[in-house]
Amino acid sequence: MAVAALVLAACAGQPRCPVEPLPQDAPFLWRAQRGAGPVLWLYGTLHNLGADGVPAEAWTALAAAPRFASELGVAEPDPDELRALATLPRGKGLDVLLPLDDWWDLSELLRGVIKPDDLRRARPWYAMSLVTARVAPGPTPTMDVALAARARAAGRPVDALETWHDQLTTVAGAVGVPDLIEALHARGTMRCDLAAMATSYRAGRAERMARHLNLAGAGALVTERNARWLPRLEAYLAADGGFVAVGLTHLLGDGGLPALLAARGYTVARVAPPP
Numbered sequence: 001m002a003v004a005a006l007v008l009a010a011c012a013g014q015p016r017c018p019v020e021p022l023p024q025d026a027p028f029l030w031r032a033q034r035g036a037g038p039v040l041w042l043y044g045t046l047h048n049l050g051a052d053g054v055p056a057e058a059w060t061a062l063a064a065a066p067r068f069a070s071e072l073g074v075a076e077p078d079p080d081e082l083r084a085l086a087t088l089p090r091g092k093g094l095d096v097l098l099p100l101d102d103w104w105d106l107s108e109l110l111r112g113v114i115k116p117d118d119l120r121r122a123r124p125w126y127a128m129s130l131v132t133a134r135v136a137p138g139p140t141p142t143m144d145v146a147l148a149a150r151a152r153a154a155g156r157p158v159d160a161l162e163t164w165h166d167q168l169t170t171v172a173g174a175v176g177v178p179d180l181i182e183a184l185h186a187r188g189t190m191r192c193d194l195a196a197m198a199t200s201y202r203a204g205r206a207e208r209m210a211r212h213l214n215l216a217g218a219g220a221l222v223t224e225r226n227a228r229w230l231p232r233l234e235a236y237l238a239a240d241g242g243f244v245a246v247g248l249t250h251l252l253g254d255g256g257l258p259a260l261l262a263a264r265g266y267t268v269a270r271v272a273p274p275p
Contacts, residue, residue, distance in 0.1 A: 017192035022203035024274060025205055026273040027055035028206075028248055029270065031268070032261050032267070037241075038239065042251055043243065043245045044245075045245050045248060047142050048136070050141060051146035051147075053202065057274075058245075062150060068148060068152075068156050068157070069236070069244045070147065071160070071167065072162070073160030074160075087123065087126075106127065106180075109134060114130060123175075124175050128183045136191045144245060147245050161228075161232060170225060174220050193212075197209070215253055218249055226257055237266065
């Protein structure tokens with residue numbers, strides 16, 4: 001998954017979500033290179049879309065790339081480690097940290113999903129991911145997993161840019177009770193909001209996606225991780241290139257990976273929009 005996507009980001013029983021037609025822009029795929037050296041493709045994924053959301057240009061670039069890398073590669077989290085990172089330390093639980101009405105709503109929404117005692121001890125990020133999965137379940141597999149599976153099936157090396165522990169530690173530190181409350185209050189429109197985001201993504205609309213993903217408020221979830229990943233990307237560029245797929249938030253704006261590579265002297269360009 002990339003868990004970070006659940007934190008940046010139901011229409012059930014409501015009218016069908018309106019879909020606004022959008023003019024087609026370029027796919028979220030960048031080409032990076034120094035001189036005539038190896039090519040590194042950077043592709044921005046959306047974690048609530050599946051393989052059908054990946055544009056043809058990205059599949060073509062992946063097929064020609066000598067290696068593939070994503071946030072988590074094909075690694076699976078250790079269950080004991082995941083449980084520890086999802087559980088609050090000793091002290092107040094969510095039943096105390098949340099306003100009474102919000103605790104009641106959360107408990108009712110997740111009834112049958114998680115035991116009440118476990119929910120009381122859940123960290124805000126974990127409870128928030130359960131809310132998202134309950135209200136607006138994503139595809140199986142996600143596009144990140146589908147891309148990794150395609151690369152693996154083709155015999156390409158599949159790398160992880162970070163470990164599950166690294167990612168979840170960052171998420172746990174960035175997501176607090178206010179974020180959980182905001183997600184809980186937005187549950188009535190969450191499916192429509194995600195549908196609008198998917199429409200903007202498929203159309204390649206960068207400015208709209210920056211707003212959907214709250215790029216301005218992403219903070220450590222993006223900037224610190226981009227800084228940790230940059231040396232790995234430069235190593236790929238110094239070797240034989242490759243194809244890197246990460247959440248789109250990591251590629252947009254002045255702090256995005258394309259901009260960081262351009263600042264280091266690489267030629268970086270987003271692929272042209274389809275005719």
